[in-house]
Amino acid sequence: MDVGIKIIDSRGAACPGPITDLARAYRNSKVGDIFEMWATDKGVKADTQAWATKTGNEILETREDPDKIVIRIKINKR
Amino acid sequence: MKKVLIIGGGGGGLILANHLDTNEFDVTIVDKSDLHFYQPWFLYIAFKGSKRKISRPIGELVRPGVNFVKDEITEINLDERKAYGSRKVVYNYDYIAIATGTSPDPDSIPGLRQIYDEYGDYHSNVYNSQKLWSHVKNFKGGTIAIGQASPTCKCPPSLLEGAFLLEERLRGMGMSVGTSDPLSPSNENDPTKTGEKGKSRIVFFTPFPRAYSAEPMNKVVEPMVKERGIEVMPFFDVDTIDVQNKTINSLEGDSLKYDLPIIVPPCKGPKIKFTPETVQDEERFIKADKNFMKIPGYDDAFAIGDCNTLPTSKTGVTAHLEAMTVSELIQGKYSEFNGRINCPFDTAYGKATFVIADYNNPVVPYPPTATKHFMKMSMARIYWMTLMGTADPIFERFFNITKPEKLNRKYSVPE
Incomplete structure (x- = not known):
């Protein structure tokens, strides 16, 4: 079920980059929210991992589609 | 004559207005202020106490034939092609470009x-x-x-x-x-x-x-x-x-x-009430597609520069290049914005670099030099020419020789 998943489309963003959109979404989020981030910037995987570790949130899935990198994040702490 | 209404007399609005043929289009800029500011210089006022004059009247920065009206637009109805100013003034248009910039919150x-x-x-x-x-x-x-x-x-x-x-x-x-x-x-x-x-x-x-x-x-x-x-x-x-x-x-x-x-x-984006209201995101930025700056669902409405949601930096150069693309599109030519950024970056002690990238190419690890610092300082002088379109040939050449894919071949260290 994709209901309630917030898509964060950061494809094409190189500077300041996908973390901008993730941090923006985090500000308006609540515990239990699930984000699905779409990005093309190669650094997104390491940055999102570092962000999740810092903020205490959880990466559910990381996969590489032909046209984008997809990362699902569950908000556990807010 | 088709009417082009431009909301905002900043870099994006002026460059768009000054690149439209006023024999073909009736072009009007509306801004709540009658002054245009060279915003990159705020930095040197704050940290060096610079007293440089960084504003000019918008009315003096438009080419002959472009109209400028000082008024605050409070409401835009994209379905009826109408913008509402103060004192119940209604502006009709065939094309509209929103180029208001952002407001601090x-x-x-x-x-x-x-x-x-x-x-x-x-x-x-x-x-x-x-x-x-x-x-x-x-x-x-x-x-x-x-x-x-x-x-x-x-x-x-x-x-x-x-x-x-x-x-x-x-x-x-x-x-x-x-x-x-x-x-x-x-x-x-x-x-x-x-x-x-x-x-x-x-x-x-x-x-x-x-x-x-x-x-x-x-x-x-x-x-x-x-x-x-x-x-x-x-x-x-x-x-x-x-x-x-x-x-x-x-x-x-x-x-x-x-x-x-x-x-x-x-x-945040502009404090303008839009119909439909879905064209603004939760921070009031105006949704627009990343190559043509069109507001989704409308062929006659564009959002350019800092006020839009494009996945690129909010910076003068993107407003400039987006405005150039929109001027071509309105005049019936094909053009596309590729996400190019070219942000001057003062690293102090007389050196600077540029942050260069586009949608398809990552940021170049471009080293700071005294020459780039000189270019950044020179921009404060030639800026006014860029608004009028007079410096276009120089910029075109510069953007061409500094394409991120070319620079990355030279400066990027393979992983």
Whole structure:
């Protein structure tokens, strides 16, 4: 079920980059929210991992589609 | 004659207006202010006390045949092709381009309004930049916390530019910078005594994972940050400010104490009521597609520059290039914006670099040089020509020889 998943489309963003959109979404989020981030910037995987570790949130899935990198994040702490 | 209505007389609005054929189109710019400001210079007012005149009347920056009206647009109905100004004036159009820029929002973070009113900042306006300068030039010692309050901010390099110029300034005043000052080995700097006269700490906080958000440019500037004794607090997105205890708290759970706070407020899109209201996102930015700047669902409505949601930096060069594309599209030619950014980045001590990338090519690890600093300084003079379109051939050549794919072949180190 994709209901309630917030898509964060950061494809094409190189500077300041996908973390901008993730941090923006985090500000308006609540515990239990699930984000699905779409990005093309190669650094997104390491940055999102570092962000999740810092903020205490959880990466559910990381996969590489032909046209984008997809990362699902569950908000556990807010 | 088809009517083109442009909301905003900033860089994007003026460049668009000045590239339309006024024998073919009836072109009108509407702005609530009759002055245009060269915003990149706020930095030099705030950190160097520059007194350069950085504003000109919008009416003097338009080509003959372009109309300028001073009025505040409060409502736009995209379905009826009407914009509403004050005194119940209605503007009809065949094409509309929204180019309002952003507005600072110091009220969305508890405590920030007080900081903003007392200390100013270096993004909002001349007055705020002068206010900040009065605090910088009289700073006697202690911790300066400098950074952006939220990730939604204009001009990504400007944040670190502020920290770099501040460090240069403090050292120029004979002060030490950092808890263990690497540039003054003889200095007995004790972290517990940073409030002491002549000793300072610069703490650069950022919502990003590193000092500069884009990794390739971070590799270039991070060693400079360290060498100059500037401390970095990454993943620091301002949640609240405790003005009584002089402490900034982050969404990520960290705290930072300050003696002088330099906080760039979050920015939001224009305070205009749109029909349909779905064209604005939750921060009022106007949704537009990333190649043609068209507002979804409308072939006659565009959003250009800082006010739109494009996945690129909010910076003068994107407003410029987006405006060029929109002028071609309105005139029936094919054109596409490729996300190109070209942001000048002053690294202090007479050197600068450029942050160059586009949608398909990552940021170039472009080293700072004195020549690039000269180019950044020259821009303050030729800027007015770029608005009129007079400098187009030079820019076209520059953008061509500095394409990110070309520069990356030269400067990028393979992984």
